[in-house]
Amino acid sequence: MNITDYILNEIKPLHLKGSVKTAKKMFNNFPITHFCLVENDMLLGSFAQEDIQTIENNDASLAAYRHLLNSFFTDENATVLELLKIFADNDTTIIPVLNKEKKYLGYYDLCDVLDVFSTSPFITENSETVIIEKLESDFSMAEVSQIIESNGGKLLGMYISEKKQNLVQITLKISTEDIHEIMHACRRYDYKIISTHENDVYLEDLKNRSDYLQKYLEM
Structure with a gap:
């Protein structure tokens, strides 16, 4: 168009x-x-x-x-x-x-x-939106693309949505059947996931460990 x-x-x-x-x-x-x-x-x-x-x-x-x-x-x-x-x-x-x-x-x-x-594929195509964060000096668009594509995803677009001190937040639009696998891979490369996602196994695991520790301390 x-x-x-x-x-x-x-x-x-x-x-x-x-x-x-x-x-x-x-x-x-x-x-x-x-x-x-x-x-x-x-x-x-x-x-x-x-x-x-x-x-x-x-x-x-x-x-x-x-x-x-x-x-x-x-x-x-x-x-x-x-x-x-x-x-x-x-x-x-x-x-x-x-x-x-x-x-x-x-x-x-x-x-x-x-x-x-609003009618561009970036907006209309069925996709997941993920916001990640990392030190600006360590952030690489090529690395993010490689992480997504090597885990079965298709990157529709990305942009730096926020800067604060020495950190940058990057908003990603990803077409994938398993967003949790991609989020897990991002974490392995020290990218912090800022957005919240339903059934996030990593966060559920942290919550369960926290609950266990709290119960232990209350004994």
Whole structure:
């Protein structure tokens, strides 16, 4: 699926000669956080709804408020993950799209990009999600892949989901008939399993030993 198929032009951009009143009306008509400001096919930036609403002079032209413009955009070659980062970094529901000549093509809508991501095999294929943890200096993607594949699993994807001090947590999407065998193998390679899983034999064994020790101490 080509993400560029989702470039939209339904909502027309604002222009410098437009009034604050017009911008406010457009924000009331469309449930988006930003409006693009375009002049001669060139993107000048994007106005945030919260900034426009603070302007009292409704008859003023938008040109007088260029200092309120936010500068974020993407190009035609952006990936879904790159787009999601731009959405998050700018707390926006639209992203302007520029071509190679830096001319405005349209925009991406957050809902559309989320739909594309949610229908990818990474999300839809039947799989197990496992979160592991290890020292960042000892973590190896190649090693994790080898552990999974040598124990009958298929790695659909992985990403570093958290960093704290010198540790990293890695979220794995794994297609397998026996996730417990893979978790056991990860532990042998000193990866800590952060996620909880039903019928985890290792944790059950630790719990049983703990219960036995507690009973022993109470004797």
